[in-house]
Amino acid sequence: MKKYNRICKNIIDTFRPKFHFATPFGWLNDPNGFSFFKGEWHLFYQHNPYSPRWGRMHWGHAKSKDLIKWEHLPIALSPDSPTDSFLGCFSGSAVVRDNKLHLIYTGVPFLKQHQLLATSDDGVNFTKLDKPVIDIANRPPRSRKFAFRDPKIIVTDNGYYMVIGASYKKGRQIALYRSDNLTDWTFVAPMLVEASKTKGIFECPDLIMTDNGDILIYSVMYTKTKGAEYQNMHSSVYLIGKSDLYKIRRRIKKNEVKEFSLFDSSDDDLVEKLEDYVPSNIVDLFEHYDSKEFEF
Structure with missing residues (x-):
C-alpha cells in the first residue's frame, strides 16, 4: 500500500498544473x-x-x-x-x-x-x-421548475441586478431581477429570449458594462455547428451593445437570438465569469441587436 500511495503521489505531482489553479x-x-x-x-x-x-x-x-x-x-x-x-x-x-x-x-x-x-x-x-x-414561485414567467440557475449579481447605484439563465416555453432566456438588499428580489423582464424549440438553456450569464460598450456573455447548451465554428457541444458566446436598465418595461420581449459571437474555441465551453469592474453609473438591458452589435 505504501508503494502504491507513493506511485500515485508521483503521478499526481507530475501532471498537476504548476501555474493554473487546480483543486487538491x-x-x-x-x-x-x-x-x-x-x-x-x-x-x-x-x-x-x-x-x-x-x-x-x-x-x-x-x-x-x-x-x-x-x-x-x-x-x-x-x-x-x-x-x-x-x-x-x-x-x-x-x-x-x-x-x-x-x-x-x-x-x-x-x-x-x-x-x-x-x-x-x-x-x-x-x-x-x-x-x-428567489423561490420557485417567483421564477421567470413561462419557465420550467428545473431550468432556472446560475445567478450573477451586478452592483449599481440603483441597487442590485441579477442575470440568470432559465427556460422560456420550449426555448430559453436570460432573465433580469432587481433587489435593494440581496434578499428580496423582483423579476424585471427577460433580457434575452430564444423562443424557438431548443435543447438546454442559456447557462452562466455575465454582464460586463464599460464606458465603451456593454458585453453580455453566456453559455449556449447544444450549439449548432456553423462551418468551422461551434464544434463543441456547449459554447461560450457574447453579444456587444449598449442599453439601459432604468428604461426597462415589464413585458416580455419576443426577441430571437439572430447572431452571437464565439468567445472561446476550447473544448466543451460552459462558463465565462468575469470580475466586477463595472462602472456604477451604467446599468443595462439588451433588447435589440444585429449581428455583433445592437442598440437600445
Whole structure:
C-alpha cells in the first residue's frame, strides 16, 4: 500500500498544473464567486470532493493575495440542507455588502431549482439563509421548475441586478431581477429570449458594462455547428451593445437570438465569469441587436 500511495503521489505531482489553479482532489468545474474581500482574492468553484466525476455539487474555495499563489480553504458550501440536498449547490456569484461576503447560488432540491444566499464575516465560514431568496414561485414567467440557475449579481447605484439563465416555453432566456438588499428580489423582464424549440438553456450569464460598450456573455447548451465554428457541444458566446436598465418595461420581449459571437474555441465551453469592474453609473438591458452589435 505504501508503494502504491507513493506511485500515485508521483503521478499526481507530475501532471498537476504548476501555474493554473487546480483543486487538491476530486472534481472541478465552473469557477464561481470570484471576489475581493478584506484584502484578499477569493475563488470558489463547482466541486465534488468525493469523486473525480461530476456529482452532488459543493463550492470549493481558495484565496490569494497575488492571484498566483493560492491557499486552499475549507469547502464553503455543501449540499447539507433541505434547500440544496438533491443535486447540491450549483453556480452563482459573490457580493461584498456591510463588510460581509455574500454568496448567491442555485440550490437543487428534488425536481426544482431556486436561488439561495449564504453570508460570512470572515470569508471562510458561511451561514445559509433557511429559505430561498428567489423561490420557485417567483421564477421567470413561462419557465420550467428545473431550468432556472446560475445567478450573477451586478452592483449599481440603483441597487442590485441579477442575470440568470432559465427556460422560456420550449426555448430559453436570460432573465433580469432587481433587489435593494440581496434578499428580496423582483423579476424585471427577460433580457434575452430564444423562443424557438431548443435543447438546454442559456447557462452562466455575465454582464460586463464599460464606458465603451456593454458585453453580455453566456453559455449556449447544444450549439449548432456553423462551418468551422461551434464544434463543441456547449459554447461560450457574447453579444456587444449598449442599453439601459432604468428604461426597462415589464413585458416580455419576443426577441430571437439572430447572431452571437464565439468567445472561446476550447473544448466543451460552459462558463465565462468575469470580475466586477463595472462602472456604477451604467446599468443595462439588451433588447435589440444585429449581428455583433445592437442598440437600445
